[in-house]
Amino acid sequence: MSDPVDSRSSLSDAPTPEPASGHKLTRRGFFAGLGMTGAASVLAACSSADDSAASAGNAGADSGASIRKIDFDGPHQAGIQEDSQTHALVVAFDLKRDGLPSGGLKQNLTRLMRIWTGDARSMTQGKTALADLEHELTVAPQNLTITVGWGPKLIEEVGLLGDAPSWVKKNLDGLPKFKGDKLNDDFGAADVVLQICGDDLTAVSHAARVLTRGGRDYATPKWTQRGFVDSPTGETPRNLLGFKDGTAIPRKEEEYNEFIWDDQGGSAMVVRRIVFDMPAWEQLDRKSREVVFGRHVDTGAPIGGNDEFDPVDLNKAGDDGLPLIDERSHVGITAGEGTHIRRRAYNWDNEVTPLGNSGLIFICFQNDPDKAFTPLQKRLAEKDRLNKWITHVGSAVFWVLPGTQHGAYWGQKILEG
Amino acid sequence: MSDPVDSRSSLSDAPTPEPASGHKLTRRGFFAGLGMTGAASVLAACSSADDSAASAGNAGADSGASIRKIDFDGPHQAGIQEDSQTHALVVAFDLKRDGLPSGGLKQNLTRLMRIWTGDARSMTQGKTALADLEHELTVAPQNLTITVGWGPKLIEEVGLLGDAPSWVKKNLDGLPKFKGDKLNDDFGAADVVLQICGDDLTAVSHAARVLTRGGRDYATPKWTQRGFVDSPTGETPRNLLGFKDGTAIPRKEEEYNEFIWDDQGGSAMVVRRIVFDMPAWEQLDRKSREVVFGRHVDTGAPIGGNDEFDPVDLNKAGDDGLPLIDERSHVGITAGEGTHIRRRAYNWDNEVTPLGNSGLIFICFQNDPDKAFTPLQKRLAEKDRLNKWITHVGSAVFWVLPGTQHGAYWGQKILEG
Incomplete structure (x- = not known):
């Protein structure tokens, strides 16, 4: 050698x-x-x-x-519209409340946002965060993005409901529970979330450590979710069921403005943790799998189509006169709404076990979950054939703050307004 | 967009x-x-x-x-000499023993090796494993390597001690316990190990699933260790303490023949799980960190040197006449022995916690651990300044079988000999 x-x-x-x-x-x-x-x-x-x-x-x-590098500052936070990086680390935190005087929580949230914004701005741009002595680990951010969100309960508690989009006060207890949900608190509501994405896992890991350490006086990690997507041949990445995931997403500026960004330039982040039943899934032949998804495995095209990006036509019938795409297939239910949410799903797996231990971290952004994710998920929960092989075990929603400009910190206008 | x-x-x-x-x-x-x-x-x-x-x-x-792709067949198994891929997934298995007749364990080991060899040969070459219907997940192996090893106890139990290198029978109970070890069984001895490495985590994850499923009648996963290394700017990857890791490794064919491969073309794989005490480490200034390692953080050069690959000279003194490299530094203890083992260390981290939850999966290969890892680790365990910030919590050793050729399965010559 x-x-x-x-x-x-x-x-x-x-x-x-x-x-x-x-x-x-x-x-x-x-x-x-x-x-x-x-x-x-x-x-x-x-x-x-x-x-x-x-x-x-x-x-x-x-x-x-x-x-x-991906720019940190802008009208919207980074980590949403950009194409997905290969790694995501989502960490939810609860704020410390013990012994705080009245108004102390809002003050601490402000301090936390100040610290985190400075460190995130530095690290995503290849610079060293305050008090970080391992600056070699931030030299190459490799598309590192750090995106912050606040939970509805926290927003209420610090008296800022009036400054947040109206969906926040309608979802104080989180998203509604859907049919089939088997939620546990491990991946549930929290005060603050950080979505840390990048193509270099060392940089992502280091960023998580720096932010956790920097915020330790104010916030304690509650849960961690890690995910990965890969696209070695340049196609849409595949999930661990073998299907392309993320074909129908908004790609045009107008779509982002209409469906993803709210009036302030923020968004709503939904994080659902989904577990796959791999042994059962593995018993299906490819044709059955395609019926379930409503798409071909290989090309990702709607059944009967040739190209992944062919429009989904639920009226198209086969030689037998029956619809090619089953109305209870995943695509049969979601068709036409793909651009209403910015999917940013990541595969996850864990300890290797005989039955498998893997699934999807379904992350999506939209300007109002009550108009996008929630009605769509309600329909999926009722009808989607895929439900037989997947279970939602975690659910959380956060208001993603507007972007920062001119040296401002996350939420500054709202916190000081 | x-x-x-x-x-x-x-x-x-x-x-x-x-x-x-x-x-x-x-x-x-x-x-x-x-x-x-x-x-x-x-x-x-x-x-x-x-x-x-x-x-x-x-x-x-x-x-x-x-x-x-990396070739599967050859005189030695892949996944050792090749440069490290960005991801490693190490899974240890125990064989099922319940109700087996005499000789049944060896027979089952043979079956397992047959199945796994076929599947590993296929998947590493971008082909579909037997009974795998998700062939899109193996099309792009992205340097996938799958490396197998057997634990000393298993080798004894199936009556093959005489066919294995002599270090195996001297390490039936695993490597010796070193000073400071806080081992737990979670990451200890096992019957069989699979080291699955690659640059595409989806392919790595899928391979682990296929192999676990394919071997389910014979073997059950015991532990899983995941790691990552990155080298965005083309330098030697860094560990989560910020230092370059893997500077001194064998790079020449002769070094592999002398130190890494045993007489049959196999090797000994040591897997040590190391936990970092991040809060304590983070209190050290950079200069102190460099004293501990004996190298500069930025360049990776030995202290007083300019280039990572400068030779380590323990006799070099500073202006004050004192040695530049502390004899109890990590490099002070390991100097000159870097080419005797093929380090293949990977960073790991886990659930984000206030105190940090990360470290190193130290994997190394050598033809005889009693001459390479064990004496070196004994000296490190006694003297290394770094011990104050790291703890070994897992220890396992496996005989990595010779490579396969002409359609043979792993261990065929030994099992059928």
Whole structure:
């Protein structure tokens, strides 16, 4: 085996690129999970000889290095609209309340937001957080995003219901319970959530440690959920049932404005933990699996279609005159509503066991869950054939604060308003 | 946000490359964790215009696609000599013994090896395992390697001690207990181990599920350890204490032949689970941390040196005449022995907690642990300054079987001999 030092140093000499001009519009996240990571840096070496090569993957926008960043500041928080990174670490916290004087909770929430915003702004941009001595672990954020949300109960408790979207006060006790839910508190409501996503798990892990440590006087971790998605051949990532997951999502700016962002530029984050019954699922043949999903396994196309992005037509019938897509299939129920929520689902697995121990962290964003996730999930809970193989065990909802600009901290306008 | 479908399909059309001619010699694994993933496929588009560009990362060897494989067959098992992939999933199994007739255990071990070898050979090469209906999850193995080992007790029980290297019968009860060890059975001895490594966690997870299911009649999972390493800028990966980990490893064929492979082409795999005391570590300033490790944090160079790969000279003194590297530092104790073991350490973390919940899965390979890991660890356990911040909680050792060729299954020669 030859010594890899030479090629190593040729990479490490690459300069740090400027951050993208607006995190909403960058497509670098899309390439991140797709094995396109290093393309940009190598392309830089050959694009002068053949500029057209750079257009092969739109990688020209990302020239110069293997260090990748997503802007922190903007009208909306990062970590929603960008294409999913390969790793997600979602940590829910409860605020400390013992011995606090009146008004103390709001004051502590303010302190926590100040600390976390500063550290998140630094780490996502490849800089060192306050009091962090391991700055080598933040040099390459690799599309690190850190997204914060507040739970409805906390918003009420600190007297800010009037400043939050109206869905918050209608969901003080969390989302409604749906048919078949087997929820446990382990993955339930909490005061604050951090969604930490990135393509480099070391950076994600370090960020979680820095934020937990930085906030330790005010907040204690309540639950942790980890997930991963991969897209080695550049297609939509697959879940652990083998199907593409995330075909129908909003992709246009107008769709985000209409369905995802609320009036203040925030959003509602739903986190559902779903467990798969793998032994039962594995007994289904592929055809049955396709009936359940309403899509083909290989292409992801609606049944009877050829391409993943073919429109879903529930009226299309086969030679026998029967509808090709079963009305109780997953797609049969969700058709047409894919752009109303920004799915950001992640696979999870755990301790390897004989029966399997895996599933999906279904994360979605929308401007009003009462109009998006909740009615849709109600229909799914009643009818979806897939319910036989999946169980929802965790449910939480948070108001994702508007984005930050000009050095502000998360929620500043609301907390100081 | 523009529609990414175009670039997606340009990637998915890429043809599957031929497997490398010999997995030991491929350097593709080195690039795997380094953000070089997609370089090959994009380079293919421009190398005709500028062939020299391909040499920038030796990526020419990997032309044509973003699908990456490491050969399964060879004189040694894959997953040892190749550069570390970004993810490791180590699963230990115990064989089922209830109601087995005399000789039944060896027979079942044979059956298990047959099944697993076939499935591992398929999945690592991007093909579908027997009885697996989710073949889309194995199309892109992304450097998936699956490595098997047997525990000393099992080898004795099936009457094969005479066929195994002599260290096996000297370690029937596992490695010796070292000073400071706080071992628990959760991560201790087991009958069989699978080390599943890869750059795509979905493929790794799926492989673990397929193998566990395929072997369910014969083996039950006992413990699971997951780890990750990242190298975004192409340098040696860092552990969660912030230091480079894996600088001194054998890199030459001769070193592998002398120190890593045993007479049959097998090896000894040591798996130690190490927990970090993060709050205490975080109180150390950088200079103190460097004294503890004997290396600089930033470059990884031995203290007083400039480059990570500078030789470690314990006699080098500073202006004050004192040795630059403390003799009780980690490097002060291990200097000169780095090539005697193939470190393959992975970071782990878990549920986010106030005190942190992370550490290192120290995996190493050598031809004889009694000559490599054990004496070294004895010295470390007695003297290493780092012991104040780390605790070994798991310890296991396995004989890694020789490699397979010509369609043989793991251990065939030994089981049928």
